[in-house]
Amino acid sequence: MTESETGAEAETAASADTDTETEATGTRRPSVELDESDTVVTVLEDAEAGDVVTDSELEVTEAVPFGHKVALTAHDPGDEVRKYGEVIGVATEPIEPGEWVHTHNCDSARGKAEGRR
Amino acid sequence: MDTFDGYRRPDGRIGIRNIVAVVPLSVAVSAVATRIAREGPERAHATPHQLSADAPDATLEQTRRVLEGVATNPNVAGAVLVELGTERVDGEGIADAVAAAGRPVEILSVRECGGTAAAVETGVELVDDLAAETADARRESADVSELVLGVECGGSDATSGLAANPSVGNACDRLVDAGGTATFSETPEFIGAEHILAERCADSEVREKLLAYVDRREATAELMGADLRGAQPSPGNQEGGLTTIEEKSLGAISKGGTTPVQDIVPYGSDLPVGGGLVLMDTPGYDIESVTGKVAGGAQLVIFTTGRGSTTGNPIAPVIKVCGNPQTWDRMASNMDVNASTIVTGDDLEDVGERIYETVLETASGRPTAAEVRGLREFAINELQPNELGYFDGEGDGETVGSEEVSRS
Structure with a gap:
């Protein structure tokens, strides 16, 4: 949580000028892992592919907006997704470390018409 | 010891605002209540809502509980209850509860007044009177x-x-x-x-x-x-x-x-x-x-x-x-x-x-x-028909659904 936003953005702009690849911008984005058992971290700035989330030195492989989650570990469909040290849902698709975790690949296990856990 | 300065009510509770509440008993008079509060003193605030004059018993009981609770909130210095005259909810009972909490209360019936224009006129007079009656309230620690x-x-x-x-x-x-x-x-x-x-x-x-x-x-x-x-x-x-x-x-x-x-x-x-x-x-x-x-x-x-x-x-x-x-x-x-x-x-x-x-x-x-900014949003939850089987309407919540507790 130390990087200034302006500094980070300047760095992104600079790398966008020189790189045509989306990989390895190396821009560090602040993020927060709330519990050791968590399988995702929350990014505290908009992140682009190639950025690094600082807490875990993990490279983000796609754009992840402010407040959204990045997978720390690989998930198979059906695997628990954990944040706050608790289960927040299950993976519905294979998820690789560095990928954005949201409604397209993670679903609630609760409050459903088709059956509750 | 942390303290604040509030208004001591006769029932012993402490309010932090000195509001004259204009409380409609049904949606039929929500607009009238809003109008009365707008034309009354700044301390007059309405609680317009969407609930109908008639409803299943459990729904009515929840509405009554909320209206009574709002009208007796410690922040309320006095209340005008507004009715069309057809409401099944017990307006007299709510008025009694407000009086028992030591706050002045009036009931205004739009039908008895002879229409909305007369009701607004009478309502504003009532609100003015209540505001005057409660104006000398002073904050105490x-x-x-x-x-x-x-x-x-x-x-x-x-x-x-x-x-x-x-x-x-x-x-x-x-x-x-x-x-x-x-x-x-x-x-x-x-x-x-x-x-x-x-x-x-x-x-x-x-x-x-x-x-x-x-x-x-x-x-x-x-x-x-x-x-x-x-x-x-x-x-x-x-x-x-x-x-x-x-x-x-x-x-x-x-x-x-x-x-x-x-x-x-x-x-x-x-x-x-x-x-x-x-x-x-x-x-x-x-x-x-x-x-x-x-x-x-x-x-x-x-x-x-x-x-x-x-x-x-x-x-x-x-x-x-x-x-x-x-x-x-x-x-x-x-x-x-x-x-x-x-x-x-x-x-x-x-x-x-x-x-x-x-x-x-x-x-x-x-x-x-x-x-x-005068932002005063208000809405009462209305029990839906498919919820009624789960809510007994008595508001005790002790027994209903307890068999549902078996969880895996």
Whole structure:
């Protein structure tokens, strides 16, 4: 949580000028892992592919907006997704470390018409 | 000992505002009530709502409970109850309760007045009289333990669970440590976090009641052939980074702090003074949820937001705590406390203390952003037909659905 936003953005702009690849911008984005058992971290700035989330030195492989989650570990469909040290849902698709975790690949296990856990 | 300056009522309760409430008994007279308050003195605030003159008994009982609770909230100096004349809800009974709480009360019937124009004219006279009668109320020092603080969240995003909610929870812990009552609600937003709340329940009776309420809310969604997805988390919540109801709930419950759960009470029911952390069973719709807690006697509400909610309440001041730095930049004029500094490394204790101080200042009369802008949203939860099988209408919540508690 130390990087200034302006500094980070300047760095992104600079790398966008020189790189045509989306990989390895190396821009560090602040993020927060709330519990050791968590399988995702929350990014505290908009992140682009190639950025690094600082807490875990993990490279983000796609754009992840402010407040959204990045997978720390690989998930198979059906695997628990954990944040706050608790289960927040299950993976519905294979998820690789560095990928954005949201409604397209993670679903609630609760409050459903088709059956509750 | 922390204190604030409030208005001592004849029933012993302490108000933090000196409001003349204009309370319609049905939707038929909501517009009349609003008009009376608008043409009356500034201290006159209406509580317009959408509930009909007739309804199933359980629905009517919940409406009565809320109207009575609102009209007897410690912030109310006096009340005018407005009716068309066809309402099944017991207006006389509500008036008796207001009188028993030591507050002056009048009933105004639009039919008896001979129409809305005459009713507005008479209503404004009544409100003026009540305002004059209660104008000499003076603030006196009261212990913070007499505060009942309602806590709400709306327009949640990922920052809610990281910044605004835990820092408000810290302020709740301070209030509870000082002997006061903090209450949060929105039962659908316990789903996925109820095991944490259950572990914190004061005893097994409270625990079973809590789990029954959660099961009931979850089952109601199932009963409707729908599920919570789409509504919980809302599209806005999802855009803000919240993927599932479990994730939203885990962030939401932190706004109540870390003290034991002493009880859970039905929607709009009395909240104890000096009761510690007490939950209320309400829907997730924030305006209805705030109304329930104000009907329960909360003099003050803290409302956390990430994406930017602006709502207030006609009876209780609403303090807006914002946890999203971008929202704070855009909407600071609608916010009271900036908790987004936690995202950039500020200490939770420091922000919690700032919120607690804001509570004391607001209780002593400092207007909130919503009050300054005259934002007074109000809505009463209406029990739906498919909920009636789950709610007995007596509002005890002790027995109904207890068989539902068997969980796997």
